[in-house]
Amino acid sequence: MKITEELVDYVAILSRLKPDEEERARITAELEKIVSYMDVLNALDTEGIEPLSHVFPVKNVLREDAVEPSFLREELLKNAPVGDEEAFLVPKAVE
Amino acid sequence: MDMELTRLTALELGAALKKGEASPADAIAAAQERISACQDTNNAFITPASPSPAPIGDGPLAGVPMALKDNICTKGVQTSCASRILGGFIPPYNATIVERLSAAGSVSMGKLNMDEFAMGSTSETSFYGPTRNPWDLSRIPGGSSGGSAAAVAAGEVWYAIGSDTGGSIRQPAAYCGVTGMKPTYGTVSRYGLIAYASSLDQMGPIARSAADCAAVLDIMQGRDPRDGTSLEGHYGGLLPSLTGDVRGLKIGVPADCFGQGLDSEVRKAVLAVAHVLKSRGALVEEFSLPIMEYVVPAYYIIACAEASSNLSRFDGVKYGWRSPKYEDLSGLYARTRTEGFGSEVKRRILLGTFVLSTGYYDAYYKKALQAKAVITKAYDEAFQKYDVLLTPTTPTTAPKLGESLGDPLKMYLSDIYTVPVNLAGLPGISIPCGFDSQGLPIGAQLIGPPLGDGIILNAAHAFQQETEYHKKAPAEKGGVSL
């Protein structure tokens, strides 16, 4: 699999990362090498094999619908890099 | 007090505290003395603590000082994942295991260094600087739980909690000559462990013996209603079940794990484990596990995919660090994440985003989940025939600082023996089994079937009854010189 700088740009936008020119070139080369190595999986016959996301057959893990007290707002907000006494703040995000 | 406390195992210290041969204050003082002696050289801690002594409660480890990897949430204490992006993050909650350990009377000496977000095999990617191997300060301690392994090896704490996604407990334990165990996936609650790859992450102990690990796991394991992937089961009887009796135990040795790429001194030391266990009545047989070439690609695709999603929440909005250099929302995201994450983390986020993106999902991510099914099935079949599998933990002993990061692919490939254990959700333990010609510790890995944690602990305990490797300590520790 050939990794292009355009593909790296696309993936970087999705990841909200902005590598500079030098990093971009380095990452492209590294990903190319890593992804090419990943291609060894193509040698494995997986025809008809169900993808396994949860390794153990745990199922139907459910919680009762009973209200528990919420956290104190100041406890949740005190880690905010920018906030006031009632909310987290970000630059304009509403259209 | 004439006893050298730091040379005891955790269980021995626990017993001494019970008998009044040492006080909780003595134990804390001994740990603090070691931490101040070692921290400048090995940098095992990110945030050391100064706990106050408390009366000894019930349980074999009550009052025994320990420490936690810095990706485990501790209420009121910074939890950084060794990343700039979580700088100043003080969780308003404890991880479930922190509550359990605290209820069992444990005493935390602080938070331990690691690879940033547990991504790495060297503990060099920490924003707080690399941790060094107490056996040779020019070498890495392994990773990502390098701080945990180094602190135990250097005698700074009697045990430490690490996390293991692809070998992050077992590999540093091997490099540092200590015993480290990743229990069966789902037996230790992940609530409060900052996720790297949720389907693979599992916390476990690093200690001086298999018996210490059993005692710690008896505290850590248990069903947690806050973790949907936590397993129902009968927990808590590991320590009393350690008989050391391995008569009739069937040990499978996968030939595929002893081929190309394995250091000959490591091979020799690991195969010697089979002989020791055989001498105590175990049955040893070589067999074929023809999946090893697929385990590293499958692991990195799955782990990075999950990581790309798990680490998206670090965006400078709710907690942690925010870059001051932004003009608008998209700048806030890109600046914070680009400057806040180190290069290995960014590499894995990009790789993970790639394998999930439109057009590549089926070829990479889905294929890796299918490979995981094949790998899991291969282990299922092996455990039809064997009770325990024996492999090396790592292909070599600890490399020098700076040797690994230049070639990420080579670093990934060195995880070959540990990653399939996470893919299949199995318990695995690394035990010290010798030293190479440079005096560096070698680790052997015992792997059990799902919920076979007690089986591998007992095999490891049997081995440790016959050998002294786990009792060796680096000269720098002031213990037994090699």
Place this chain on the structure above:
Amino acid sequence: MTWETVIGLETHVELCTKTKIFCSCTTEFGGAPNTHCCPVCTGMPGTLPVLNKKVLEFAVKAGLALNGEITRHCKFDRKNYFYPDLPKAYQISQLYLPIARNGRVPIRLESGAEKVVHIHELHMEEDAGKLVHDPWLEETRCDYNRCGVPLIEIVTEPDFRTAEEVIAYLEKLRSILQYLGVSDCKMQEGSLRCDVNLSVRPAGSMELGTRTEMKNLSSFKAIARAIAYEAKRQIELMEEGKSVVQETRRWDENKDATFAMRSKENAQDYRYFPDPDVPPLEISEEYLEQLRREQPEMAEEKMARYQREYGLPPYDTQMLTSQKALAAFFETCLSLGSDPKQTANWIMGQVLGQLSAKGIEAKDMKLTPSTLVTLISMVKGGRLNRNTAVKVFEAVFDDDGDVEGYVKAHGLEQINDPEALTAAVEKVFAANTQSVADFKAGKEKAFGFLVGQVMREMKGKADPQAVNSAVRKKLNAER
């Protein structure tokens, strides 16, 4: 050329569980910003989701009621995107194995025509938070109270051709979900929100045109107007030889127009994958059977039964079942022995009239069935005349007042004294000879005047029927 509009709907419905989908915080509407939150809601690292049992139950009930196939092995997936209203930067939703598929909802149009709307899928997911821009600070505030409020998203096939069909479907959907008790479907609180996918094509064409998506329409009126506007816009583009751009558009209520939304950072690639934190669900036959048994009688079944058992006309039954609480009110009245037709008339006239005047829903009214039944029986027993009864009803409606007490306190009881009536008639006829003469000359209008005067003489407390016949009798006698 004539054009055909093709519409598909994605409807987000908030489930009325007590707690959120993945944590135990309350789902209560409102609340000061970030006060219905815990570390799970705010996406703090290390926290994990655990599914609410009721959310599954409600989603399966909805799937069954929409005649869908329940996915017996079902999973949650992560939908990844960055936005400040989504603290984890992924929404836990369902893409690969949604809880239900292939449903059918029959609808009936004004013309009497019937149509089946096909449901592509129904899935469970979590809601996002609320962003409010503060123009003084030039900052946007993030309120995560709504994060994790449980939703089901119901996606139709592109089966609609008109706004009328869309509204008929939404009304039917709302009735079904309300009867099931899985959602209160309050549009004004955002518990039922619609995304409308719309395209146009030449009439007769089988191919679908390029569609636009209009997001978060929150009233039936807005939906109808947005459809009309967007269809017209697209047809005009096509007729000018231009093409429709596939995009998301925002309906501006004030400007009565749709506008293209700025796309959130180029690409829309959500990178869905199975959420490793939420184990799969295995739906057993027994569980389904139990939920099927619990399924209540729906509006349509009630309508048919009211026609069959009580002989009510279809219009009445439709009105009575238009709100679940209203039908329940009606049924309780009957269980207290009230006459079906009279009860229906009171509910359709007075109860609905008051609800609409006060702008409240049946489930929020204080009036109890026993109060209405008392009133009806007083009319039936001749103790109140109907006009007075309506006044009493209005007086007691707001706080379910005491009918007997009110009637006594205000001396409103009907006078059923024939001698008093005869005396009143005599008095009125004597005082209004001109009107009597007019009536005899053929002016029918004068009859009503005379009745009114007699009623006034009786201070409004006479039985209107009796007054009528007494006046008629007197006129006949004089002719």
